[in-house]
Amino acid sequence: MSPTAQKVLITNIGSPLGSALAQSLLAQNCQVYGVGSPLFENLLAQKNFTLIELDLNQPLPSYLPPFDLIFHFLSTDHSSLANLIEVAQSHQAKLILTSPLTEDISFFEKLLKDQQDQ
Secondary structure, eight states: OOSSOOEEEESOTTSHHHHHHHHHHHHTTOEEEEESOOSSGGGGGOTTEEEEOOOTTSOOOTTSOOOSEEEEEOOSOOTTHHHHHHHHHHHTOEEEEEOOTTOOHHHHHHHHHHHHHO
């Protein structure tokens, strides 16, 4: 880990995976920003945790720092994905996507097409 804490954005912080990931990253002294309602209330008491309310379809507010990592836990609504890809590119951040196992293959085909179009 670099001398300065990594700044991490986690979408769907209310999922079991999102909350557990936040706890793990906080234990590594990362600065964690969560979108949604955290599953574990003890996250709110952590000094390096910030709960934010965002419309992920809109540009991120300028008061937020540039993120080093973005974890996006996909749901059935994929409309925010293009915006988060743009944010990751502009911040030179790594974007990690997770998707439900029930996701239709057409979603992944769309991801590939969008990447090829850029």
